[in-house]
Amino acid sequence: MNARPLALHWRRLAGKGFAALAAIIAITCVQWSPGEARAAGLFSRPAADIQSLDGAVSWVNSPPLTPQSLRGKVVLLDFWTYSCINCLRTLPYIRAWAEKYRDLGFVVVGVHTPEFGFEHQPANVQRAAAKLGITFPVAVDSRRAIWRAYGVQGWPSLYLADAKGMIRNRQLGEGGYAQSERVIQQLLREAGRTGVPTDLVSPQGEGTQAAAGPMPAQSPETYVGAAQAERFRSPEGPLRLGPSHAYQPATSLALNEWTLAGDWKVGEEAAELQRTGGRIAYRFRARDLHLVLGPAMEGKPVRFRVRLDGQAPGADHGSDVDANGIGMIDSHRLYQLVRQSSPGRERLFEIEFLDPGVSAYAFTFG
Known part of the structure; x- marks a missing residue:
């Protein structure tokens, strides 16, 4: 699937304005590192402390994850909320990556940060995760502690960290799936993993998880x-x-x-x-x-x-x-x-x- 314009796939920016969107794009642009990393869509900067996951009020599908349990892993942090159509449409890819690279030391951690009041309740998040076929760990970030620690601006946001705990890639909104998977593959190779596949997943979502239409909607949220x-x-x-x-x-x-x-x-x-x-x-x-x-x-x-x-x-x-x-x-x-x-x-x-x-x-x- 071709990546579509960011503005069409970025839900509920803080402030809701184009100025906020422009600021995020500018930040992302200056974070690319030179040479091959730039071509691969990689950048390197100190990650927010992975201990910030301690801000979760509860966990789904896992006991609380710690820096020790994630050490040496390539980690994808997926900031999402279950009422967000843009988040739902990323799930077929995220589930496929979690399954495909699990045995190579790749871990997906969902960070469920709510928008509406009903999404704050851990029991609702647990039911939604089960209904959506999510089996990877989910931190229930009802107080937005993890969201704030990472400076997230909207849903969905994907952060990829290498085995050393450095944030190396960030995807704002839907799309960019091919680039994100290539970054996963490169970070696994950097971590010394062998037998890393070079092919890319192409899942077909259904219902609310189906890909967006080929033409941009003329109606706004x-x-x-x-x-x-x-x-x-x-x-x-x-x-x-x-x-x-x-x-x-x-x-x-x-x-x-x-x-x-x-x-x-x-x-x-x-x-x-x-x-x-x-x-x-x-x-x-x-x-x-x-x-x-x-x-x-x-x-x-x-x-x-x-x-x-x-x-x-x-x-x-x-x-x-x-x-x-x-x-x-x-x-x-x-x-x-x-x-x-x-x-x-x-x-x-x-x-x-x-x-x-x-x-x-x-x-x-x-």
Whole structure:
């Protein structure tokens, strides 16, 4: 897969601005070292102390890892969060690398650093890791201690350390898989490993883990919570933070505008439906549409119905919806609601909730 532009695969930068993105790109550029290392995509600088992994509140798939247990290993630190579509799409590659190079002294350590409140809970992270087929160790970084120690700016971020504990490569966002794997191979050879393969993996992800479409989405990530909501439309004006309010939907939406209908209580990071029959509509242009959702009460699923341009999605349904547009919200996670063969035209997406008690957090596209 060809690496795509960084801006299309970099989720939720601190500050959300292009200035922050430019600063990160500038930092990355000046860290390349000369000669062959530059050509190979390598740089060398002192790594953040691996003991900073002690900031994890718990671990999944492993006891706490220590500097001693990682000594002499080539280590990939994968900063991710399980509601992030960009993170999910990297997983087929990371799982494949972990399996392919495990016996050569290569270790993947996932660092799960949350965005939304539900992602702070270790039990939720453990369930998500199991559902996603993650068997490598995961540090649950709910306090962002490890994130801060490494100066991470967004999801996903991949840091490769050599057997001496030096950070030698950093990948910001999706893509760059071929270069990352070549760096893994070179660092293993530098560590004296023999029989290091020269071929590259080419996994095929499914559902939310499938690769992004060939054309960039024309719709941006959009938050439903009041703290970061943009392009909301209603005849009554902006979102109302606080008590429940009966929203009247906008009668028409321009590209990338959205609206609510029904009785919603809007908080800082999500909107919670109070009564059956509430709806969200969004006019978008992209191959895929995802929405981070969760039931208000664990163990009490919420049924929903999706429509595209007023009709059942048919062949354009996502992996969490059937062709009739029917689906079920059973846990807090990212749901793929639309998967089209191409992003050729604007579509009006509508989701109607057939039960009360659902929280909606953010749209993402691909």
